[in-house]
Amino acid sequence: MESSRSNNSSNSGHQGNNSATNDEEADELCPGFKDVDSFVKYGLGSVLSATKASAGLPQTGDEYDFYRSFPGFQEFCETQGDKILHCMSQIMQHHGCRSHIRDRNKLTGLEEQFDLVVDSNDVILEKVGILLDEADGVNRSQQPVMPAGFQPPKIVVSSWNRKGSDSGRGSETFRLLHAKNIARPQLKFKEKVDNSNTPFIPKIFIKPNAIKSLPSYFTNKQIRKERPEDLDVPAALADFIHQQRTQEHVEDMFAHPYQYELDHLTVPEQILSKSELQMYKPIAETKCSFIDTLEDLVALNEKLCRSSEFAVDLEHHSYRSFLGITCLMQISTREEDFIIDTLELRSEMYILNEAFTDPAVVKVFHGADSDIEWLQRDLGLYVVNLFDTHQASRALNLARHSLDHLLKFFCNVDSDKRYQLADWRIRPLPDEMFQYARADTHYLLYIYDSLRVQLLDFNHGQPGLLQSVWNKSKDISLKKYVKPIFTEESYLDLQRKQKKSFNTQQLTAFRLLFAWRDKLARQEDESTGYILPNHMMIKISEELPKEPQGIIACCNPVPPLVRQQVNELHLLVQQARDMPLLKAEIVAQKKKGLTPIKKPEVSLFGPHDTSRVSESDFPIFSPDELPVKQGMLFSDDEQGMEVDVQKTSGLMASAKITVFEEVETKNDQESLSVAQVKASRIIESFHNPFRMYLPSSDVHVNKNAKFDPSTKIYEISKRWKLQSMEQQQKELEAKKKAKQEAKEHAKKVAEERNKAKQSYQESLQNVATVRQQAAESAKGGGKKRERVASEVGESTPKPSKKLMKSAEKAQKNDPAPQDDFKPFDYNQSDLKVFAGAKSKDNTQFDPNRQAHDPKRKKNPKGQKSNFSAANRSMSYLAGKSERGFRHNWPKR
Numbered sequence: 001m002e003s004s005r006s007n008n009s010s011n012s013g014h015q016g017n018n019s020a021t022n023d024e025e026a027d028e029l030c031p032g033f034k035d036v037d038s039f040v041k042y043g044l045g046s047v048l049s050a051t052k053a054s055a056g057l058p059q060t061g062d063e064y065d066f067y068r069s070f071p072g073f074q075e076f077c078e079t080q081g082d083k084i085l086h087c088m089s090q091i092m093q094h095h096g097c098r099s100h101i102r103d104r105n106k107l108t109g110l111e112e113q114f115d116l117v118v119d120s121n122d123v124i125l126e127k128v129g130i131l132l133d134e135a136d137g138v139n140r141s142q143q144p145v146m147p148a149g150f151q152p153p154k155i156v157v158s159s160w161n162r163k164g165s166d167s168g169r170g171s172e173t174f175r176l177l178h179a180k181n182i183a184r185p186q187l188k189f190k191e192k193v194d195n196s197n198t199p200f201i202p203k204i205f206i207k208p209n210a211i212k213s214l215p216s217y218f219t220n221k222q223i224r225k226e227r228p229e230d231l232d233v234p235a236a237l238a239d240f241i242h243q244q245r246t247q248e249h250v251e252d253m254f255a256h257p258y259q260y261e262l263d264h265l266t267v268p269e270q271i272l273s274k275s276e277l278q279m280y281k282p283i284a285e286t287k288c289s290f291i292d293t294l295e296d297l298v299a300l301n302e303k304l305c306r307s308s309e310f311a312v313d314l315e316h317h318s319y320r321s322f323l324g325i326t327c328l329m330q331i332s333t334r335e336e337d338f339i340i341d342t343l344e345l346r347s348e349m350y351i352l353n354e355a356f357t358d359p360a361v362v363k364v365f366h367g368a369d370s371d372i373e374w375l376q377r378d379l380g381l382y383v384v385n386l387f388d389t390h391q392a393s394r395a396l397n398l399a400r401h402s403l404d405h406l407l408k409f410f411c412n413v414d415s416d417k418r419y420q421l422a423d424w425r426i427r428p429l430p431d432e433m434f435q436y437a438r439a440d441t442h443y444l445l446y447i448y449d450s451l452r453v454q455l456l457d458f459n460h461g462q463p464g465l466l467q468s469v470w471n472k473s474k475d476i477s478l479k480k481y482v483k484p485i486f487t488e489e490s491y492l493d494l495q496r497k498q499k500k501s502f503n504t505q506q507l508t509a510f511r512l513l514f515a516w517r518d519k520l521a522r523q524e525d526e527s528t529g530y531i532l533p534n535h536m537m538i539k540i541s542e543e544l545p546k547e548p549q550g551i552i553a554c555c556n557p558v559p560p561l562v563r564q565q566v567n568e569l570h571l572l573v574q575q576a577r578d579m580p581l582l583k584a585e586i587v588a589q590k591k592k593g594l595t596p597i598k599k600p601e602v603s604l605f606g607p608h609d610t611s612r613v614s615e616s617d618f619p620i621f622s623p624d625e626l627p628v629k630q631g632m633l634f635s636d637d638e639q640g641m642e643v644d645v646q647k648t649s650g651l652m653a654s655a656k657i658t659v660f661e662e663v664e665t666k667n668d669q670e671s672l673s674v675a676q677v678k679a680s681r682i683i684e685s686f687h688n689p690f691r692m693y694l695p696s697s698d699v700h701v702n703k704n705a706k707f708d709p710s711t712k713i714y715e716i717s718k719r720w721k722l723q724s725m726e727q728q729q730k731e732l733e734a735k736k737k738a739k740q741e742a743k744e745h746a747k748k749v750a751e752e753r754n755k756a757k758q759s760y761q762e763s764l765q766n767v768a769t770v771r772q773q774a775a776e777s778a779k780g781g782g783k784k785r786e787r788v789a790s791e792v793g794e795s796t797p798k799p800s801k802k803l804m805k806s807a808e809k810a811q812k813n814d815p816a817p818q819d820d821f822k823p824f825d826y827n828q829s830d831l832k833v834f835a836g837a838k839s840k841d842n843t844q845f846d847p848n849r850q851a852h853d854p855k856r857k858k859n860p861k862g863q864k865s866n867f868s869a870a871n872r873s874m875s876y877l878a879g880k881s882e883r884g885f886r887h888n889w890p891k892r
């Protein structure tokens, strides 16, 4: 397996590069080594001895200096050092990295040298990561493989797919062909593909061989017919409506339709009994029918129902479709082979359920994991009584478990897997592909016989091992297809997998691009890899190009939809560039010789006016990071942030933080004592999480006032903004008189507190109304619509971020140095202020959070049922989302 995997990855790599230099390398991949394994073994041995040798060198310091006093040693060190540097620089050049490591004059020191090595390692590891992903099928951006000369236009000849002479098949050349020549089969589908961001619902509507009948949800065509995407509303809202409508059927919808039958299935005698090997018929003497009419399909079903076992395989296409398409089904009985056009008969294939779920008929698959999912997803087919030869091969501990290997081992047939990744949508099916597909099942029943004999022999005639293979197969047939679901966190899974360390801006770009890509892929019914391959998405996020042209430059070849939507992408990248960097990130960037990206100056408001910035634009911090990173959010030279709301207004929720404005007013109207500042700060920190959900009209300061030059607020905002260092200096001096002033202002403090208390209680009342409102509008889809619609492009606020912001804001306002800050004594504060709270978890109030937290207590007043339902619509099965994307290709 290891070696085949490595081969795969090097292949994909060449494919990705498509460069002429790969021509020679392909032939001398491992000169002097018979396979990758032996090369790796040798390589590891060399590395190990080199490490040992370097550990044996004289230690730095006295020991080394002493040795160096011998000219011989010195000379030796220098020549060896040069040799190593030369070697390193060659490796780096090979990977296209900066490599002036050897040129000592150019180097300012060891540190820079070290940086060069680290950078190069990053580049190399990144390449390895991408290649492994491609080999794993995570990033299936490969072009389809076509037989030579099949379709002349748009051909890229590349070396990676040229068979080496050792393969024994001569040097046939494969060609890569852009799939755009092929008509999209989706257009012909009777039932539209459901790419909506809602969980998969089984397609089944009649259930042959049922012991337990199908729930009413599936038999009621009326419910099923009302599909959300038929409604003329935004996709996210349609998802939500769909969710609401199907709520009462949730349990049925997620159950495996044949769970009961499979749970009550007993091993058929025919499997366990000592079997006679039944030799396969020679290909030449076997009839093979291509089935693309309903009539033929019905006839086939009859045949299959009469047989006691048949073999099945599927061919699949995933590049030009969001979910993937089952293109072909191969079936072999002992007598005949059948190739079914599942593109043509997609809506009729369900009739085969009669044979497929018949417990008396064994269905033999090789590596059925994906097939079981594809059958459900596209054809509404289920399998009862499955035997997976891949599982049998594993149980027998055979050397390899791929179908090629079993074919060679049991049938002495050399198979040719080169069409495995062919574009199976092509019609009429080229003969080479037809023959290839047929061979995938033709021998499988014989292999099934052979494996059963071996499983019995292996266990001295006892059926235990056979039984366990059969059980494993049953588990596979119990698998349920899970649709890839987009959540706000989806991008993190991919980011973690890439092992990239992104700064705040880069991560934001990555998140925005990821959401853009997912949305477009669903809409256009294309794979995410077709819209924008992972490695390009990473490159754009890393480079944050200033110009649209820079985005194009990150992509080679440029994906059609990137070219088409480059302006949208440009806006997303700009939005990411507008994110504030952490101080540490700026330092790191300076070190790299890059100038940190500065925000545009804000013309009206102070650094803490976030009223026009979406919550989601703030970096995500885990709560435990908070105390450490406080105050590092903004660089010294940064002045607030500004996001062009106009550009993204369609995506953003209207909730704004306006509470800061008050602080500005207060600060300005009277210079508060340190104690006052701290007290109000604490109170503020309790305010924010609620207040942000209030519509601006409910808040004391009218938002419009800020824009009206005749108002006091305008004046104050402006003055605040103009506050200079001098002003801050003054505040510092004022601080010295703090004690004095504290007395003087004692009265004012009390007033202040009362005011805070009052506004706090008001806000609490408002929270309840907001909740009611939201619950109300959730029913009508009114306000909810706004939020849901924003989901795809925007992540929603998190409590940690809110706290972060208020804490950070408070710190900036506080003229007192950090170290004389004493924790606020809550025992002495007027906690009755908070007694008005209607629910205990109100500081956490975040509609989006609820669905993610199963332990979350219900809100009081019984209104939340609507709410949580609404939220579930988008954060549905967050944990499962990954499953939908993950493909564990069984060994074939």
Ligand code: AMP
Binding pocket: 135, 136, 137, 140, 313, 314, 315, 316, 317, 318, 420, 421, 424, 440, 889, 892
């Ligand atoms: P098979 O069972 O080998 O005929 O494969 C069935 C389908 O799985 C093929 O049509 C391909 O679409 C897909 N497939 C098989 N192997 C791979 C792989 N290594 N990477 C991506 N897709 C694969």
Ligand code: MN
Binding pocket: 313, 314, 366, 367, 371
């Ligand atoms: Mn298969």
Ligand code: ZN
Binding pocket: 313, 314, 315, 437, 440
């Ligand atoms: Zn196949």
